[in-house]
Amino acid sequence: MKVFDILPPLDAALRPKKPVVLALGFFDGVHLGHQAVLRRARQEADRRGLALAVMTFDVHPAVIYRGVPAASVRYLSPRPRKEALMADCGVDLLYFVHFTPEFAALAPQAFVDQYLVGLNAAVVVAGFDYTYGKRAVANMATLPTYAAARFAVVTVPEALQDGQKISSTRIRKALDAGDVDLANGLLGYAYRTSGPVVHGEARGRTLGFPTANIDTPAAERLPGIGIYVVRVLVRGAWVPGMASVGRNVTFGAGRPVTLEINLFDFNTDIYGAATQVEWLHYLRGEVKFDGAAGLIAQLQHDQAESEAYLKELGN
Incomplete structure (x- = not known):
């Protein structure tokens, strides 16, 4: 697995020479729900004979969006652990976008044009609740419109256990309670x-x-x-x-x-x-x-x- 840092804006030199299947998410913990996304993306990549790439972030988006101090964030999978888990899931290319205020301010269309198209995505795969801006206008349902037929979009449905969503938030709460x-x-x-x-x-x-x-x-x-x-x-x-x-x-x-x-x-x-x-x-x-x-x-x-x-x- 090759690992890259993207310091916005995207450097054209980091664009894969061949099209990729690109999975999106923060993936804290790389839990069973995340694994379902990566497994679906791996299937798409294998079917098309393409590499599997993942685009994630260097810090939790809350650091920028909600002003949470970066030093106070406690992760389920800090970067070294996330890299190991991604390798275990068969990822070929792992991109860490540095979540700067400028990156966070990108309009949905600009995000799609500069990063998804910019990373040569033939297929973009993400969970049903993935957003790339304001939830009402930058969600998986609207992504095909922004894509404008330049790449396919695959939305992975909600993963449940005991009737409840599998989520990083739920795992954090369980750990904090000792469970x-x-x-x-x-x-x-x-x-x-x-x-x-x-x-x-x-x-x-x-x-x-x-x-x-x-x-x-x-x-x-x-x-x-x-x-x-x-x-x-x-x-x-x-x-x-x-x-x-x-x-x-x-x-x-x-x-x-x-x-x-x-x-x-x-x-x-x-x-x-x-x-x-x-x-x-x-x-x-x-x-x-x-x-x-x-x-x-x-x-x-x-x-x-x-x-x-x-x-x-x-x-």
Whole structure:
């Protein structure tokens, strides 16, 4: 897969020499609904013998349209993760348009002329709710008019699960509530975050449950406070464990939220190592214990539950 940055306006040098099937969307999380769009686009590309291209954005459109501070946005799939997921979906060409105020101000016809025609689209594929300006005039129903027969338009219908739309918003809400089980069901894979292993307070070691403290990038969406079953990719191997997202309330009030992971049967020094954390299952919420003994008993129970869950998964 080749990846390109478009700093508006579109540089003619980035125009594919041959026509492409072009899929459109922000694709945060590349969830099951997004995968349906990409699968339909891949089918069109294969049928026509064309490359599959995707046009997405470098930041969430809300940063420009609603003035949301860019540093405050927490993504389901920051750029490196999105690139990996797109490659898994068979994308050949991935374009990140830098969502500038000038780009956001484009009239619908100008957007179509400069970007869709500009990227040599033979077919444009997007979800039923894709917009490229004001929803009332810049939607998938009006796109054929702007296209003026220069490319075909394929609209992918709404993807539902349990009678509800599969959406990035729904997944974000599930993660914030700690419901990684629901989030994973909507994503179609186990949610991941990343970050290096950093030094913590080393308290877990004194309890018999040493932990790896992970410094999650601010742009990534960490699941809500709670205890989870996880797998961690570190130094080329997936290691099972249990994770705590919380404030360590047993040891004092007003503490910051941290991510600490107890890796099962693992004693290697991994300070500074990069990790990928795969979130598999929610166990319980954070509890304040009267002392270390109660906490240790609970951790023993959590480990037993985690290992039983992992055994069911075949891990």
